[in-house]
Amino acid sequence: MITRSNTRRAEPTTLQEVMQQMREQSPHKRKWEEAMLVCAWKVAMPEVVRSRTERMFYKQGKFFVQLSSAPLRQELGLNKIKVLELLRGHAQGCNLTDVVFL
Helix, strand or coil: CCCCCCCCCCCCCCHHHHHHHHHHHCCCHHHHHHHHHHHHHHHHCCHHHHHCEEEEEEECCEEEEEECCHHHHHHHHHCHHHHHHHHHHHCCCCCCCEEEEC
C-alpha cells in the first residue's frame, strides 16, 4: 500500500524519481513489469520472431515466451544470454533473471 508522509522535501524531485517510487510501491508491480517486457520483446525482436510468438507472460523474475516454431525455439535457446541482455536493455528497471522458451 502506498504510504504518505506529512513531511515535505526541501529539494525538488524529478518526475522519473516519483514514477520509480510509485512503481516500487505499487501492488501492480508484476503487471507493470510484464507489460514492459512484452513491449520490449516487440521492439527488440525482428518480425520473423514476433510473427511466431504465440504467448508471453512474466512470473517470479522469469519471462516465458511460447513460440510456434521448434527450430526458432532451439536457436533462441542457444542465444539466450544475448536475448536476455537485449530485453534488459529495452526494459530497464525490471527484475528479469531468465528467459524461458516454451
